[in-house]
Amino acid sequence: MSTPPPHPRASVETPRPSANGLRLRARRVSRDVRGAGRVLNGISVDVPPGQLTVIAGSSGAGKTVLLQTLAGLSAPTEGEVLHDGAQPGPPGPEFGFVPQEDIIHRELPLRRTLVYAAGLRMPPGTPAGTVLETVEQVLDTLGLAERAETPVRALSGGERKRASIAVELLTRPRVLFLDEPTSGLDPVTGAALLRTLRALAEDGTTVVLTTHVLADLLRADQIVFLSSGGEVAYAGEPAALCEAFGVGTVEEVYEAVAGGVRVERAGPDDIGPADSPSPSRRPAPVGALRQWTLLTRRGTALMLHNRLSVAVLAGSPVMIVAMFAVLFRAGAFDRAAPDPGSTAMIMFWIAFGAFFFGLTYGLLQICTELPVLRREWLAGLRIGPYVASKLTTMLPVLAVADALLLIVLRALDRLPAAGWDTYGSLFASSVLASAAALALGLLASAAVSEPGQATLMLPLLCFPQVLFSGAFVPVPRMTVAGQAISWAMTNRWAFEALGSGVGLASLWRAGGSPSGPPLLESYGDSFGHPASRGWLVLAGFALLFLAWTWAVLVRKCRDGAARSRSGR
Structure with missing residues (x-):
């Protein structure tokens, strides 16, 4: 005979003092809703x-x-x-509010999910033992103790509802x-x-x-x-x-x-006079640095517990390397007999690979958890640490992918034999290209309302980056409108920074290929500037996109709560 599932307990066993309940009064309230x-x-x-x-x-x-x-x-x-x-x-x-949709992530075990939630809500300096004790009390109160190590996605609908309530009970509202x-x-x-x-x-x-x-x-x-x-x-x-x-x-x-x-x-005027406002001492909020640390740790844990994310993280670099091996012959950078066309395309696809990694990793980071973000914002979460945590969670992964791509391409002789300064420049260009693309992906993820829309954004964002990068149609040969559009393409600046860092201009000019000088003339001064110029532009785009993401999320959270809260 199977054991029946545990149900919420009818009493709240907690050593904490009784809550000082809030008195609510509505006086002649009317509300108009658009539509x-x-x-x-x-x-x-x-x-x-x-x-x-x-x-x-x-x-x-x-x-x-x-x-x-x-x-x-x-x-x-x-x-x-x-x-x-x-x-x-x-x-x-x-203040506790449980909407109809889930307000917790589904990837982590329930206990760990609640521990992260407690860290974001409980007063700063709360000992880890107290946090764990509170989590265990809430799990026991709601009859979820036996499901504490179960991933939230594996809970039943009723259990997930209780799990959302458990988050609210952590701070004894x-x-x-x-x-x-x-x-x-x-x-x-x-x-x-x-x-x-x-x-x-x-x-x-x-x-x-x-x-x-x-x-x-x-x-x-x-x-x-x-x-x-x-x-x-x-x-x-x-x-x-x-x-x-x-x-x-x-x-x-x-x-x-x-x-x-x-x-x-009782009519509106028959309800007694309003209570005198009672002073309520609000607990000190969790600091921005502490929030950023917790969110980064939670984001890393969520990423590692999501099998699809792990598969994409591991598979994308392998796919790109395989395409390089099939598309390009070895020795394209041989100064005695270079292949100028192939060298340009190798630089472009490195730039686009970094862009694609960053964009795809960022597109689903926010839209899939917007209800969670809105509720945590109401509980005191700042948007700045939230956005920063997305960068610090994903950028190290992107940097590893970029480094592995360069290492494997060099091992396959698709990149030249060069010193640390050259490869340091290529790595910096790739990482900044990934960072700018990640920030763009976060912006798109914040702007859409559901994951399906984010998926549709992928080709819309990729095509202009390919067409206006200056790789297939050099910037000097574009129309005035095309040149203006290319300025807004991060892939252009990554392509030019990579080409400058690897020395395409000198290779085409002094190499043993007769097609080098004409090709250099068509590209003009695209590779005549130091790579640091492209780095500054890419870093500027990354900061711009992150600031824009912050503004979009602040507006969405305020619209979702229908009330502005200054300083958040």
Whole structure:
């Protein structure tokens, strides 16, 4: 006989003190949504601290919009929302919000995922032992202790939902908002999760959730039932719900509300005066350097645990080297009998290989985890360390790939016998080309809304880099418009820096091939500048793309939260 899966425990066993729950009040709140009109209409509710409040109603009644408005994530069009008598402040570690989508990465084991999340949320200087103890308590509370070493991707849908809740419980929030947490759970697991949420409320945390599950209504301390017009049809205790509508079941309550029935309730002006703002000491935020370190470590772990990423990382350089071996003959750089056309193409494909590595590695770095980023931003994550961590996670891998490519090409005699200065220049050009391409990939990943769109960006970004690189059509032979476009192509500057570093101009001019001088004339001064010129341009592009990525992500996070937070 199989052992039944563990369910969330009905009590919260923790030595930490009870939470000082937040009191929420909405006064005559209305909310307009673009394309949907007025979704909330004159809502006034009071959510006492330390209670479990359920927001119910039919689909389209505005439950999620009300939840976000009460949380302070979206500003009401009319009216006001108060947290402990004051305007909602910036969310932080004491604020918990669990949306419908997953807010954790799926590649790592659950315990390790929570340890990284705790490091980003818990106060600076928290001992590692305390972090681990907190993680173990949360796992035990939610019935996930036996799944601690299981990769998140292998958890069931209900277990992943509990894992998302576990992230929020790490900092013992004063208020916890959940958007349909029991959706998709079996009745037993859903009931156990509600008991856990009630236990959190009894311990002091204010818990507010939306639901479609009828049984959830009867397990709450308070029900806010919305009509299809975004108005409060009922606000009160679950025990009085059916009696208030004169029906016998919760299903009949839904039918009555759909028919336009509303129960008399306290009007907006009947709710008592707002509480005096109570001082709340916010914990010190995790510093930018600490965030960058944790994010780099987590990014490296995620990359190594993703089999597809490892396969791409290992396979891309092998593929490029194989193409070089098939396309080009050995000895193209022999000064006695060089092959000028092949030398130019070898430099181009090294440049494009570095570009392709960087772009493909960057394209899926952000769009696949945007919900996670948005939630962590609300918890205090800075966008700057996040973007920097992507660079420091991927650039060392790209540098190794570039170095291996140069080493193998030299071993195959596709590059000249030269000193450390030449190969140092080639390596620097390749790494900076990869860095600029990686930054461009991150920008594209930040700009799109889903991975499929990022995949479509790959050819759109690659084709101009090939056509306007100056390799197939030398820059001096382009039209004025083409020359202007080529200035914006990182591949042009990588190609010219590589050609300058390997000495193409002198090889073509003084080598033993009669085609060298005419080819040099067609390329003009493309290789007449020091390689450092290309390095500066590539570094500038990398910084520009990273800054642009930062700006796009800040805008997306602010739009996602519908509220600006200065300094992040």
